[in-house]
Amino acid sequence: MKRFKIKVDPAVCTGCMRCMLACSWVHSKRFSLSGAMIMVDASGAECSITFADGCIQCGSCADACFYGALAKQAPEEVMP
Amino acid sequence: MTINTGFSGAVLHVDLTSGRTSRRSISSETARDFIGGLGLTFRLAVDAVIPGIDPLAPGNPILIGTGPLVGTGIPSSSRVYAVTKLPATNTIGWCGAGGMAFGCNLKYAGYDHIIITGKSDRPVYLDIVDDDVKLRDASGLWGKGVSGTIALIRQRTGGRGGIAAIGQAGENRVLFSMAYIDGVSTMGRGGLGAVMGAKNLKAIAVRGTGHVEVSDAARYKTLAAELAGTIRNYPYLKEWQQLGMLKSFPMVPPELYEKIKKRRIACVSCPFGCKDLVEIPDGPFCGHTASSSSVINLLMPIVYGFSDYREAIRLVSLLDEFGMDMFEFFGIMKFAAELFAQGILPANENDPPIVINSLSSMTAWAEKTAMRKGAGEKLANGFAGLLAKYGDRAAACAPALVKNMHPYTGPDSALPWDLFGTMELGQITEPRGPHVGSGGSPTYFAKRPLDLFPRHLERMGVPKEAIPRILSANAGDKPGLNVGTLLAYSHRWFSTLGSLGICARAQVNRFYNLELCSALYQAVTGLPTTPEQLRLRAWRVWSLYKMLNVRENAGLNTDTVPQRWVTRPGFREYVSEEPLEQRQVQQMISAYYREQGWNVETGAPEPVTLKRLGLNSLFT
Structure with a gap:
């Protein structure tokens, strides 16, 4: 599995949280917010996007984003 | 048999009078027959609503539901519906909202639906965290506006989850007060806010730490990827x-x-x-x-x-x-x-x-x-x-009114469209009162060429044999559009989307079709479902909605045409753009009833229709 640096642009994030659902699905084949390694807080004037320590930078969150708030950059390394 | 893929499989019952709560399961047969979301909420209302109840009495229940696709990441699948007897029209109505974070959190907490009955003896808010369900004191929230209420609850919950709240208008039982989800999505212009206020219920907060599973992961993955790809390629x-x-x-x-x-x-x-x-x-x-x-x-x-x-x-x-x-x-x-x-x-x-x-x-x-x-x-x-x-x-x-409410579109109304399409006619036939949300069709875009209609009608699940009936004038002797017949299928398409949990807005539902909906439903829930079966269930859902109001004696002979709509300058016929006449609207209403299998005079579903839809035993 490739490991990507994820470029974050909170200014265009709408808080749809599709990235969180994609993360939980890819890693557990279940949909949940609590199981996601990316966290979106949309309660403020600007969305806040953070990553948990357990994030493996697989890029599935960026693949799911419709708005360009997350983008995969060139793979940093290939994980074993 | 209970169901646990797509669905959480449970209804949360909350009695505000006693403070007791309980969790009850949903059978897979009932879920299948009424699809979920909007349809299943109507089904639960058959047993929960006491016929003839005063909308502001403690006994009037509030039922809330989300569909099986909610929380699965399928694009625009977040809808939340409430069903209650609305005080503005004294009818049983659906109140829909873009669910923001409320719908998926309800699913992740382990519930597809909430049924709230009774009345608290003091202001409270319902706080749901998975199995931990509490009625919390809301005396410090009472008297506050919507955003103030939500901000204070978020302080207590750490900002997570979804919140449906009312403002002062709901507390004071204003008949056109609403609930607001996460302070953004409005819900229930016919007075859902007043129903909550009458129960001393200031808000509902829900956080779910659980999950939703799908039945066929491989099929889901394929369908979801194709749909996302189509949306990404949409030029607009x-x-x-x-x-x-x-x-x-x-x-x-x-x-x-x-x-x-x-x-x-x-x-x-x-x-x-x-x-x-x-x-x-x-x-x-x-x-x-x-x-x-x-x-x-x-x-x-x-x-x-x-x-x-x-x-x-x-x-x-x-x-x-x-x-x-x-x-x-x-x-x-x-x-x-x-x-x-x-x-x-x-x-x-x-x-x-x-x-x-x-x-x-x-x-x-x-x-x-x-x-x-x-x-x-x-x-x-x-x-x-x-x-x-x-x-x-x-x-x-008085201005033009429908069931004693102010229509969205038409003469004297806010929205300036004057061509009479399905959304406009739907304002009359909606049991809940004038609303455009359920009457969507290609007529949403004024003057769309009729030769583009068949593609959209097939997408909406209109049977091929019905399309010639729709694309003919009322008299059937020249090309035209039978808005009444088309509206029957608008309501079934809305029932399909609403029961799955998908938003019905035009820019969203254009990416869905009946085949895709049935395939997604089957992949997520594991319930075998063909497009034909889903089409029948959607008809069942909307006829059940009508029957809930017929049982209230509110659905009979109430679909009347405001005189102002047919007084110049009033509405214009969709195709000819000639001034609309009352006679034409009456014909459209009759055509709508006929297509639904409802009595042309009273608007009540015919016994043969109820039998075909399996609804007859619910209303004996």
């Missing part, structure tokens, strides 16, 4: 994302919108994000921020004569804070101004004088109405209350 996607609802209703120039836009807001998993957070950039309200279900709602007072967009935003923010429907508020204000002018309402109560396009006047009257102060006490009872109090003299100067 970026434009929708940048302009939101202004793309379809350009009330202000894009440059002005860019000045006030702080960010777009989307419900969970939606690729379009029709909601907005704006900030007034200058003038006396510089720095004022407002979030709304759409920027066009914030700007709607312009249609009512406001010349300064900043004042429009300021007023709608206030209405949202009180928790009142803006369309009904303006309708009532125009009616009240006429009642004062005619001397029907006492002149000394016109204080300050009602001036529809004045921020100071409307601000004062918003507060008087929400708080039931002065003449606001009378206006808070809506058109029905004013007509009951002042009788024929008031009726003579």
Whole structure:
């Protein structure tokens, strides 16, 4: 599995949280917010996007984003 | 057999009178027969609603439901529906909202539905965290507006989860008060807020730490990837994302919108994000921020004569804070101004004088109405209350009304479309009162060429054999459009989407079709479902909705045409663009009933229809 640096642009994030659902699905084949390694807080004037320590930078969150708030950059390394 | 893929498989029952809560399972057969979401909420209402109940009595239940796709990441699958008896029309109605984070959190907490009954002896809010369900003291929230209430609850919950809350208008049982999900999505213009207020229920907060599973992961993955790809390739996607609802209703120039836009807001998993957070950039309200279900709602007072967009935003923010429907508020204000002018309402109560396009006047009257102060006490009872109090003299100067509510579109209404399509006719046949949400079809886009209709009709699940009946004039002798027949399928398509949990907005539902919906439903729930079966279930859902109101004796002979709609300049026929005549609308209503298998005279589903849909045993 490739490991990507994820470029974050909170200014265009709408808080749809599709990235969180994609993360939980890819890693557990279940949909949940609590199981996601990316966290979106949309309660403020600007969305806040953070990553948990357990994030493996697989890029599935960026693949799911419709708005360009997350983008995969060139793979940093290939994980074993 | 219970069901646990797609569905959480449980209903949370909350009795506000005793404070008791319980969790009950849903059978897979019932879930299948009524699809889920909107349809299953109607089914639960058959047993939960006591026929003839006063909407503001403790015994009137509030049922809330989400569909099986909610929380699965399928684009725009976040819808939440409430069903209750609404005080503005005294009918059982659906109240829909873009679910923001509420719907998926409810699923992750382990529930597809909530049924709330009774009345608390003090203000409370319902706090759901998975299995931990509490009624918490809301005395510190009572008297606060919508955003203030949500902010205080978020402080207690750490900002997570979804919240549905009412403002002061709901507390004071204003008949056109609403609930607001996460302070953005509006729910229930016929008085859901008043029903919550009458129960001393200030808000519902839900956080779920669980999950939703799907039955066929491989099939789900394929369908979801294809759908996402189609949406990404849509040439207008970026434009929708940048302009939101202004793309379809350009009330202000894009440059002005860019000045006030702080960010777009989307419900969970939606690729379009029709909601907005704006900030007034200058003038006396510089720095004022407002979030709304759409920027066009914030700007709607312009249609009512406001010349300064900043004042429009300021007023709608206030209405949202009180928790009142803006369309009904303006309708009532125009009616009240006429009642004062005619001397029907006492002149000394016109204080300050009602001036529809004045921020100071409307601000004062918003507060008087929400708080039931002065003449606001009378206006808070809506058109029905004013007509009951002042009788024929008031009726003579009333605007066009449908079931005693202010229509969205038409002469005297806010939205200027005058071609009579399914959304316009649907305002009459909606049991809940005038609403355009359920009547979508290709007529949404005025003057769309008829040769483009078949493709969209097939997508909506219209059977091939019905298309010639739709694409003919009422008399059937020349090319045209039978709006009444088409509306029957608009309502079934809305039932399909609403029961799955998908948003019915035109820019979203264009990516869905009946085949895709049945495939997604089967992949997620594991319930074998063909397109034909889903089409039948959707018909069952809408006929059940009608029957709930027939049982109330509210669904019979109530679909009447406002005279104003057919008085020039009134509506125009969709194809010919000639002035519409009352006779034509009556024919459309009859055609609608006929296509639904309902009695052409009364509007009640025929016994043979109930039998075919398996509904006869529910209403014996």
